[in-house]
Amino acid sequence: MTGLSFAGLSGIIVLTAYAVIMLVIGFFAGKDAQAGKSVRGYYLGGGGLGFTALFFTLYATQYSGNSIVGYAPEAYRSGFLWWQSVPFMIAVIAGYLLFAPRLYVIAKREGFVTPTDWVRHRFGSTKLSVLVALLMLWGLANYLLEQLVAMGQGIAGLTGETVPYQIGVVVFVLVMLIYSWTGGMRAVAFTDVMQGIALLIGIAVLLGGALYLVDGDVAGVTRHLVETAPEKAGVPAREDSVNWLSMIVMIGLGAAVYPHAIQRIYAARSERTLKRSLAIMAWMPLVTTGVVFLVGIIGIQLFPGLSETGSEQLVGMIANEVAGINLFFYITMILLFGGVIAAIVSTADSALLSFSAVISRDVYGRYLNPRASEYKQVLVGKVAGIVAIALLLALAWNPPSTLYNIFVLKFELIVQLAPVFILGLYWRRMAAGPAFWGMLAGSAVAGLLTVLDLGPFYGVPGGLLGLGLNVAICAVGSLLRPAPVEDPVRHGLDLRPVSGGAAAQ
Structure with missing residues (x-):
């Protein structure tokens, strides 16, 4: 070991370089004439994202601070039980494929901007649209809080506390606000390309370096785990197995209906582009979440006995050790170092953009000032995003829980949106x-069980119990009503290609 580390001036230089790159990308993206003047131009990049931009913006959004900074510590604490993180990331892609191509055709023809546009178009109900918007705002705010916490912990861990948690959060939030303000979805998508490439290379070398530190003896890592913490390597109990399956279902459906995920469906250039991007995304859990899982397991041998709080900085600790192997690993850890922080920022900016869109389009433009110009709607959305970030920074200053706990909390409610997007598209x-009423009852049950810490029940989380009630009320209530006239246009389900055949390419 040469004692190389990211701590000190080198860490600050790396962070500064990535920040400058993101600001430059935002500047050039903002030069597009419609980037900040129309809601579709600002929030969807004009609906013209090609394969590369769409794939990487989906990738950088799905693999966020939790996927890198939070998942390795969870593997460290849980052991092989945390392999569930790989199948539930695969389940997210399956969730997309249930509805994304079908929704795209309708969204392209009708000019949807926010996810609530689909709900309003399909059901024609103001109260349902408002409830959907409220749940989305809750989920996005929670998601933003999670990313702010991950941002601070990632910077502190990867710089050896040279850049303190609070300062790291504030500086990169300002960077995010500047390039998001200027370039909107185009800036977010183009920065995601840079971030995704750096992240893929960085985590691959991180695993290689971690294996080098244990002499490539994967079997030895497993033996060490069995000897020192056998409960982390044993066959899961029945309740843990049920919880595993439950989390796969809940996260697979919940993550697929994230507002910022749905907006990326809208932003695709064509249906073919969307399907190609999702086909490649199906392999990413193995080369991303699977790699991070292995890094966390190796960390049990490299850094035994870490507390729950201490384990939250595991990725940074391993990265610094790997950087000390030789110059090659030092340089490649720079990619990981910036890529992890940039991926966290990219997920935060995606959530912020969707939060602003819901406020701008669904609250302000729909109810408060329907006559407002699109430019003014975009401006209101930008300001609302800044206010939301300021409030969430106050919470992130002293984070209330571990990243994983924050991650689960938002899924309890956001998954209640799944029926209107999936079932509503086919039935x-x-x-x-x-x-x-199904969504309201499901959200109430899920929220109450979470707040009172009453779950999971035999391994089933409260969010999934709420979803079961949600679907039951929705299905039974719909069947008890008179059958509607079979008019697909009236019910928002007309799947004719948009003009020019863009959706059918």
């Missing part, structure tokens, strides 16, 4: 009233 008989 013409689904009615607005039962959909509203």
Whole structure:
């Protein structure tokens, strides 16, 4: 070991370089004439994202601070039980494929900007649209809080505390606000390309370096785990197995209906581009989440006995050790170092953009000032995003829980949106009233069980119990109503290609 580390001036230089690159990309993206003047131009990049930009913006959004900074510590604490992180990331892609191509055709023809546009178009219900918007705002705010916490912990861990948690959060939040303000979705997508490439290379070399530190003896790592913490290597109990399956279902459906994920569906250049991007995304859990899982397991041998709080900085600790092997690993850890922080920022900016879109389009433009110009709607959305970030910074200053706990909390409620996007796309008989009461009841049950810490029940989390009630009320209530006239246009389910055949390419 040469004692090389990211701590000190070198860490600050790396962070500064990535920040400058993101600001430059935001500047050039903002030069597009419609980037900040129309809601579609600002929030969807004009609906013209090609394969490379769409793939990497999906990738950088899905593999965020939790996927890198938070998942390795969870593997460290849970052991092989945390292999569930790989199949539930695969389940997210399966969730997309249930509805994304079908929704794209309708969204392209109707000019949707926010996810709520689909709900309003399909069900024609104000109260259901408002409830959907509220749940989305809750999920996005929670998601933003998670990324702010991950941002601070990642910077502190990867610089050896040279850049303190609070300062790291503030500086990169300012960077994010500047390039998001100027370039909107185009800036977010183009920075995601840079961030995704750096992240893929960085985590691959991180695993290689971690294996080098244990002499490539994977079997030895497993033996060490069995000898020192056998409960982390044993067959899971029945309740843990049920929880594993439950989390796969809940996260697979919940992550697929994230507002910023749905907006990326809208932003695709064509249906073919969307399907190609999702096909490649199906392999990413193995080369991203799977790699991070192995790094966390190796960390048990490299840094035994870490507390829960201490383990939250595991990725930074391993990265610094790997950087000390030789110059090659030092340089490649720079890619990881910046890529991890940039990926966290990219996920935060995606959530912020969707948060602003819901406020701008669904709250301000729809109810508070319907006559407002698109430029003014975009401006209001930008300001609302800044206010939201300021409030969330106050919470992130002293984070309330571990990243994983924050991660689970938002899924309990956001998954209640799944029926209106998935079931609503295929079942013409689904009615607005039962959909509203099902979503409300499911959210109440999930929220109450989470707040009172009453779950999981035999391994089933409260969010999934709430979803079961949600679907039951929605299905039974819709069946009890008179069958609607079979008019696909009236029910928002007309799948004819948009003009020019863009959706059918």
